[in-house]
Amino acid sequence: MIAIFKRAIIIALLLFLFLENIVAAQENAGIQLINSKINSAETIRLTADYEVFIHVENKIVILNKDGLKDGNIWLQYSDLMSIEEFEGEITDLRTGKRLKKLKLKDFEDVSYISEGSVFEDDRLKYYKPSYNQFPIEVSFEYTEKINGNMYFPTWTPDGKEKQLVERATFELIYPENLGLRYKMENLEQSPSISKNDGEVILKWEFENRYRPEASVEDSSALVKIAPRKFSMEGYGADMSTWDGFGKWVNKLMAGRAELSPQAKATVAGIIDTLETDRAKIKALYRYLQQNYRYVSIQMGIGGLQPVHANEVYEKKYGDCKGLTFLMKAMLKEAGLPANYTLVRAGSDAEDIDAGFSSSQFNHVILHVPTESDTVWLECTSSTLPAGFLGDFTMDRHVLAVTDTGGVLIKTPRYDTDQYNQIKNISKVSLLGNGMARIHQVKELTGFAAQNYLYAQNHLNEKDIQKYLYHDLGFSGAHIADFDLSVNESKGIPMVVLNHETFLQQFYQSTSKRMIITPQFQMVTSDLLSNRFMKWEEQLEVVSEETVTLESDKKDVKLSEDFFDYTKEVRFVDNILTIARKVDFHFPISIEQDVLEKTLKQIEKLDNQPIFLRK
Numbered sequence: 001m002i003a004i005f006k007r008a009i010i011i012a013l014l015l016f017l018f019l020e021n022i023v024a025a026q027e028n029a030g031i032q033l034i035n036s037k038i039n040s041a042e043t044i045r046l047t048a049d050y051e052v053f054i055h056v057e058n059k060i061v062i063l064n065k066d067g068l069k070d071g072n073i074w075l076q077y078s079d080l081m082s083i084e085e086f087e088g089e090i091t092d093l094r095t096g097k098r099l100k101k102l103k104l105k106d107f108e109d110v111s112y113i114s115e116g117s118v119f120e121d122d123r124l125k126y127y128k129p130s131y132n133q134f135p136i137e138v139s140f141e142y143t144e145k146i147n148g149n150m151y152f153p154t155w156t157p158d159g160k161e162k163q164l165v166e167r168a169t170f171e172l173i174y175p176e177n178l179g180l181r182y183k184m185e186n187l188e189q190s191p192s193i194s195k196n197d198g199e200v201i202l203k204w205e206f207e208n209r210y211r212p213e214a215s216v217e218d219s220s221a222l223v224k225i226a227p228r229k230f231s232m233e234g235y236g237a238d239m240s241t242w243d244g245f246g247k248w249v250n251k252l253m254a255g256r257a258e259l260s261p262q263a264k265a266t267v268a269g270i271i272d273t274l275e276t277d278r279a280k281i282k283a284l285y286r287y288l289q290q291n292y293r294y295v296s297i298q299m300g301i302g303g304l305q306p307v308h309a310n311e312v313y314e315k316k317y318g319d320c321k322g323l324t325f326l327m328k329a330m331l332k333e334a335g336l337p338a339n340y341t342l343v344r345a346g347s348d349a350e351d352i353d354a355g356f357s358s359s360q361f362n363h364v365i366l367h368v369p370t371e372s373d374t375v376w377l378e379c380t381s382s383t384l385p386a387g388f389l390g391d392f393t394m395d396r397h398v399l400a401v402t403d404t405g406g407v408l409i410k411t412p413r414y415d416t417d418q419y420n421q422i423k424n425i426s427k428v429s430l431l432g433n434g435m436a437r438i439h440q441v442k443e444l445t446g447f448a449a450q451n452y453l454y455a456q457n458h459l460n461e462k463d464i465q466k467y468l469y470h471d472l473g474f475s476g477a478h479i480a481d482f483d484l485s486v487n488e489s490k491g492i493p494m495v496v497l498n499h500e501t502f503l504q505q506f507y508q509s510t511s512k513r514m515i516i517t518p519q520f521q522m523v524t525s526d527l528l529s530n531r532f533m534k535w536e537e538q539l540e541v542v543s544e545e546t547v548t549l550e551s552d553k554k555d556v557k558l559s560e561d562f563f564d565y566t567k568e569v570r571f572v573d574n575i576l577t578i579a580r581k582v583d584f585h586f587p588i589s590i591e592q593d594v595l596e597k598t599l600k601q602i603e604k605l606d607n608q609p610i611f612l613r614k
């Protein structure tokens with residue numbers, strides 16, 4: 001044991017000397033292994049009145065121009081969060097001279113509106129130092145106050161890329177009778193625990209931490225914090241369980257679902273002749289989509305609490321909470337219970353930490369259980385059919401708020417063929433001099449149909465045609481005629497595009513040969529958002545000249561880790577037929593560069609020229 005202890009001391013000493021030598025070497029030789037050094041201390045204190053005070057003290061030594069960004073200061077505030085005090089200064093460490101005393105009036109102040117939001121009370125004060133002499137020290141401290149203890153910031157002892165953390169401390173102080181919960185990730189060191197006058201004090205301390213490059217998100221060292229008992233603007237509950245969190249959301253919604261006689265009459269008129277639950281859900285959802293617009297409003301507790309359903313009904317607009325709550329109220333009037341459901345939305349968003357009940361959500365959808373199945377509704381969309389969420393909220397844990405509390409469930413994965421299909425049948429007539437006329441029927445189902453679904457609902461005919469030129473990807477094309485239709489009867493978006501298009505350069509022609517390189521649907525990574533796709537192409541080419549297939553083309557059949565590929569080439573009665581199928585089955589965690597590389601591999605398999613002899 002003594003030997004192990006001595007070895008630990010030696011290792012720590014060597015690390016310290018190594019880091020000191022790095023700093024000294026780069027100062028003398030201009031080597032930029034470290035851009036900055038930081039000493040930080042943060043304290044979060046929860047009071048008996050459910051107020052949260054966050055005090056931060058930072059001293060950042062900037063060693064070079066690349067380290068200037070590490071001295072940026074960001075302070076967020078809103079109706080629920082205020083900046084109580086701030087002071088700071090910038091010092092030239094070579095001369096010891098103070099270059100600037102920092103005050104909040106030196107900061108830029110901008111609206112901090114999140115993506116898709118229109119009215120939001122979050123604002124941001126920020127300061128970015130701009131100097132040419134180094135090293136300089138940016139030191140500052142501030143206190144923020146949060147009204148209500150629903151939210152706590154995550155803390156990390158790690159610095160930024162190429163930043164040496166000389167010392168980082170974190171204290172978490174709270175009344176023992178209110179309690180707090182925390183969860184450590186990628187940290188082995190537990191906090192010290194002490195008690196004083198009814199308060200619990202947790203403290204973490206770290207020294208000499210260094211990241212040569214940005215960490216992968218799931219490997220970052222973190223301390224997550226969440227309340228047990230909590231309150232916000234008079235609405236209190238216990239967040240120790242998801243059920244307790246759901247009970248709190250129910251308090252926010254209480255007394256807000258009542259519809260006016262006019263609204264009730266509207267519901268009755270819509271469902272009057274409909275017999276099945278599914279038909280009623282679809283009809284009311286379509287009414288919402290056609291008559292209401294999405295406007296994001298995040299003001300104070302209004303960022304969490306839906307406005308009265310009848311207010312949304314009358315104003316004809318609302319945010320995700322308001323539109324979802326109105327839809328829930330209309331369904332209730334129709335005798336169909338539905339669950340207001342919290343979700344962390346975003347096509348690239350990580351799933352929540354299902355084992356740590358806390359406020360991890362940024363969006364609301366509707367969960368409608370029926371006797372035969374479950375219908376999901378994205379009430380901010382004017383295009384998605386009832387029952388189809390798309391990639392914005394698919395395959396993740398969500399909190400369904402029932403009449404009695406909250407329950408964690410998952411949204412659909414959509415990883416079957418019926419949600420991921422492209423089927424194109426093309427007939428091409430060769431017109432001479434490389435020109436051709438193509439008549440094509442494109443069938444796009446599920447995720448593949450989303451872009452066309454948007455175009456059909458939001459673009460005029462001229463703009464739809466512009467989109468077609470972009471999507472077809474043919475060079476020298478002229479669309480002579482097209483018809484675009486949408487079918488949502490099965491709860492899965494399906495688009496059928498018929499078009500006749502003239503191509504200036506479909507093939508190459510010599511005195512003895514025609515050289516044809518098949519032109520198939522262009523598939524990009526955005527069409528593979530859930531990593532599955534069944535993609536079929538059939539190309540039938542007819543020439544006015546009598547030609548023969550110059551050489552027998554071998555059929556291709558290939559099975560790889562991420563796809564299965566088949567291609568058949570037939571030549572009968574002067575007609576060349578190419579049939580090609582690709583079944584993609586990527587793991588959901590596939591790296592983007594691997595996905596792109598696979599698509600390039602498919603493109604190479606497709607773009608094999610076929611020679612016809614005249």
